[in-house]
Every structure is written in structure tokens, then in C-alpha cells.
Amino acid sequence: MSVFTKTPGWLDWNQNPSKPHFQLPPGSVDAHCHVFGPGNQYPYAPERKYTPCDASRDQLFLLRDHLGFQRNVIVQATCHGKDNRALVNACLASSGKARGIATVGQDISDAELRELHAAGIRGVRFNFLKRLVDKVPREIYLDIANRIESLGWHVVVYFEADDLPDMVEFCQLISTNIVVDHMARPDVSRPADGPDFNRFIQFMSENEKVWCKVSCPERLSVTGSPAIDGQQNIYEDVIPFARRVVQTFPDRVLWGTDWPHPNLKSHMPDDGLLVNFIPQIAPTPALQKKLLVDNPMRLYWPEETRD
Ligand code: 0GY
Numbered sequence: 001m002s003v004f005t006k007t008p009g010w011l012d013w014n015q016n017p018s019k020p021h022f023q024l025p026p027g028s029v030d031a032h033c034h035v036f037g038p039g040n041q042y043p044y045a046p047e048r049k050y051t052p053c054d055a056s057r058d059q060l061f062l063l064r065d066h067l068g069f070q071r072n073v074i075v076q077a078t079c080h081g082k083d084n085r086a087l088v089n090a091c092l093a094s095s096g097k098a099r100g101i102a103t104v105g106q107d108i109s110d111a112e113l114r115e116l117h118a119a120g121i122r123g124v125r126f127n128f129l130k131r132l133v134d135k136v137p138r139e140i141y142l143d144i145a146n147r148i149e150s151l152g153w154h155v156v157v158y159f160e161a162d163d164l165p166d167m168v169e170f171c172q173l174i175s176t177n178i179v180v181d182h183m184a185r186p187d188v189s190r191p192a193d194g195p196d197f198n199r200f201i202q203f204m205s206e207n208e209k210v211w212c213k214v215s216c217p218e219r220l221s222v223t224g225s226p227a228i229d230g231q232q233n234i235y236e237d238v239i240p241f242a243r244r245v246v247q248t249f250p251d252r253v254l255w256g257t258d259w260p261h262p263n264l265k266s267h268m269p270d271d272g273l274l275v276n277f278i279p280q281i282a283p284t285p286a287l288q289k290k291l292l293v294d295n296p297m298r299l300y301w302p303e304e305t306r307d
């Protein structure tokens with residue numbers, strides 16, 4: 001029983017995900033997931049915009065094994081603010097099978113950054129969604145981006161499609177790799193080959209350091225999941241967007257479950273069905289291996305990929 005009261009209407013993660021039919025390539029990485037609390041051990045941040053249900057590291061590791069992943073990249077969630085203790089604990093307890101993306105303030109010391117690195121942190125996340133965080137001045141983010149460069153870290157950015165013009169400018173000022181969460185949240189009711197998404201494709205074409213997570217169909221879909229209990233036709237409207245990114249930039253894409261799926265309103269996905277969705281966006285074994293193994297390994301475990 002959590003010591004915190006969840007945000008009204010909160011949807012809890014699925015305790016009984018199906019076993020995926022799609023067999024993940026050996027060494028696959030779930031490159032976007034979170035841990036929440038547990039709140040009695042790792043309290044949620046006072047400045048949080050939502051209070052989730054608990055989702056512990058052990059529950060994440062059980063899901064990893066159930067779905068057939070070998071590793072996780074755990075992303076600091078905004079409900080924990082800049083308190084990375086739950087994340088660090090999960091990375092340390094993972095026997096090297098988890099890396100982390102932290103949220104830090106400008107006041108973090110170099111010694112603290114090195115400590116995060118030793119725990120398995122490999123980047124920082126800058127979040128631009130007003131419903132999730134208070135605004136942070138760009139200069140602060142740029143200062144943090146400069147400071148993490150020498151650690152070999154990268155920056156993860158979460159923003160919405162309408163903010164792309166601002167982000168193009170901002171990203172030009174960052175010299176590390178930049179990973180964009182959830183394809184910058186396109187409006188999937190518009191065409192995947194229309195002017196809006198073309199601008200995102202152009203952004204990636206012109207910036208070789210920009211990577212993209214082709215994740216969160218359940219969050220982006222407008223048509224939703226008409227066959228939630230079947231295997232086909234889930235989140236169909238997201239497929240052309242994700243597939244276009246995977247086919248255009250096969251060496252700069254990542255995939256993650258987004259477990260435990262914070263702030264969903266319409267439904268909670270079955271994580272097994274989310275895995276079954278992967279071949280629709282990465283249709284060949286070669287693309288699947290890049291998306292799930294080669295790319296995340298190069299970014300998060302480079303020491304294991306060098307010849
Ligand atoms: C996600 C998406 C969301 C939340 C967060 O850190 C967070 O709180 O990332 C969201 O509400 O869209 O990637 O989990």
C-alpha cells in the first residue's frame with residue numbers, strides 16, 4: 001500500500017501482460033522505461049505534477065524477463081524531480097543490465113556527476129512538456145549539456161511537435177548526441193508524409209547527432225487499440241510514422257515499452273502486445289536488430305560493442 005495518494009483517474013500498469021508472439025532478437029534493450037518509488041522508500045518529489053502508482057525496480061526486471069529483453073534504459077520520471085535515488089538504486093541492482101538517464105540541476109557537482117556515472121547513468125533528460133514540469137531557462141539546460149559532455153553522456157529531450165522550430169535552434173547549441181522521445185509526439189491524424197512530419201524528418205536528416213525513440217504508440221494513437229485482445233491492428237495510425245523514421249534512420253532509432261506508462265487516460269496497454277507491434281515498424285530482421293540491439297548497445301554500452 002503506497003503512502004501516497006495517486007492522481008485521481010490514474011491507470012495502473014498491467015499486472016498480467018501477455019507473452020509476446022514476436023521473439024525479440026537476442027540482447028534486446030528496452031530503451032525507455034521508468035521506475036516509480038516505491039513511494040515509502042523513494043518519496044515522490046514535492047514539485048511533481050502527478051502522483052503515480054508504485055512501479056519498483058524488481059517489477060521492472062520481472063517484466064524485462066517476461067517480455068524477453070536483456071537490458072533496460074531507465075529514464076528518470078518527472079514525479080521524482082531531480083531526486084535520482086530510485087533510478088540509481090535500480091541501475092546498481094541490475095547487475096549491469098540497466099543504464100539510466102537522470103534529471104539534474106545546474107547545482108550538481110562534478111563529483112556527484114561522476115558518482116551517477118559509476119552507477120550507470122549515461123545521460124540527462126530535458127523535459128519541455130508544461131503539464132509535466134515547470135519551465136527551466138534554456139541557459140541552464142545548455143550549461144548542463146556542456147558539463148556532461150566530458151563524461152561521454154548524451155541529452156534526451158521530450159517535447160511536442162509544435163515546439164520543433166524552437167528545438168531545432170536549441171539542439172544546434174548542443175554538441176552531444178541528442179535522443180528525441182516518442183518521435184516528438186506527432187499528430188498522427190495528419191499524414192506521415194505531410195509537411196508537419198517532413199519537418200521532423202528534415203531535422204533528423206540535417207543533424208546526425210539526433211536519435212529518435214520510435215516509442216509510445218499507445219500514447220500517440222488517436223484510433224487506439226481496436227483489437228486490444230487480438231494481435232493485429234493495434235495503434236495502426238502510428239505505424240507509418242514510426243516505420244518512416246526506422247527506415248530513414250536505421251542507425252539512430254531506439255525502442256522502449258515506456259512501462260509503467262504514466263498519465264495514460266484511455267487505456268493501459270498490454271506490454272506483450274506492444275512488443276508484437278515492433279515488426280510493424282521495423283519490418284525486417286536487420287532493422288529489428290539495429291533498433292533493439294545494435295543502436296542501444298552503441299549508445300549505452302559502447303564498451304561492449306568495440307572490436
Ligand atoms: C513518458 C511520458 C510521460 C511522462 C514522463 O517523466 C515523466 O513524467 O516522461 C508523459 O506523461 O507523456 O515518457 O513516460
